[in-house]
Amino acid sequence: MISLIIYEIATGRVARQITVLDEYERDQNLREGEAYLLGSVNPATCYVKNGEVKAYPEKPQAHLSFDFAAEAWVDARDAATIARDLDEVKESAMAEVNAQIGRARQRVITALPGQDMIYLRKEAEARAYLAASNPVLADYPMISAEVGVTAETAYQVAQVWIYMSQSWQALAASLEAIRLTAANAIAAASSAEAIADALAAFEAALSAASGPTPV
Structure with a gap:
C-alpha cells in the first residue's frame, strides 16, 4: 500500500x-x-x-x-461583510453584558414577580414609621409582619429596610455605570479584539462590585 x-x-x-x-x-x-x-x-x-x-x-x-x-x-472579507460580522460580535457582547448585569442584580435582590413593588412599599413604610412621632404598629402591616423575623423590634425592621434600600440604590448606580461604560466601549470598538478588551474590562469592574444580602 x-x-x-x-x-x-x-x-x-x-x-x-x-x-x-x-x-x-x-x-x-x-x-x-x-x-x-x-x-x-x-x-x-x-x-x-x-x-x-x-x-x-x-x-x-x-x-x-x-x-x-x-x-x-x-482577512479576505469585503467591507460589507466585515461591518456585518463586527455588528454581530457587538450584539453578542452586549447580550453578555446585560446577562451578567442581570445576574449581579439578582444576587442582591429577590427575583420574584412583583418583588420590586414590595421593596418600594417596604421603603415607603419604613420612612413613614421612622418619621412618625408615635407610630402605631397596626398602621404599618409590612413592618408588623417582619417583627421577630427580620429584626426584633419595629424600629429595627424599619432601619434594616432603609439600610437595604440605600445599599441597593448605591449598587444599582454602580452596576448601571459599569453597564453603560461597557456599552459605550463596545459600540465604539472597531475590531473584535477591541470588543474582547471591552468585555474583559467590564468583567473586571463587575467582579469588584458587591452588595448586601437581599431581604
Whole structure:
C-alpha cells in the first residue's frame, strides 16, 4: 500500500490523503490541477510549498483565510461583510453584558414577580414609621409582619429596610455605570479584539462590585 498526499498545484492546499495499491490506481485518483507527494498528513493542518509539506501557522481568528502565496492568515472579507460580522460580535457582547448585569442584580435582590413593588412599599413604610412621632404598629402591616423575623423590634425592621434600600440604590448606580461604560466601549470598538478588551474590562469592574444580602 502506498500513502499519498494529494494537493492542488496552484495553491499547495492539501486536498486529501489517500492510500493506493499501485501507480495505476494513483493516476486514477489524481484530478486535473493536482499533484502528489509520498507520505501521510492531516489535510486540515498542512499544506505543500515547493514540494515540501509545511504546517499551517496558528490561526489567530476564526474568520481568517490562508494566503498560500504569502503563507499567512489574511482577512479576505469585503467591507460589507466585515461591518456585518463586527455588528454581530457587538450584539453578542452586549447580550453578555446585560446577562451578567442581570445576574449581579439578582444576587442582591429577590427575583420574584412583583418583588420590586414590595421593596418600594417596604421603603415607603419604613420612612413613614421612622418619621412618625408615635407610630402605631397596626398602621404599618409590612413592618408588623417582619417583627421577630427580620429584626426584633419595629424600629429595627424599619432601619434594616432603609439600610437595604440605600445599599441597593448605591449598587444599582454602580452596576448601571459599569453597564453603560461597557456599552459605550463596545459600540465604539472597531475590531473584535477591541470588543474582547471591552468585555474583559467590564468583567473586571463587575467582579469588584458587591452588595448586601437581599431581604
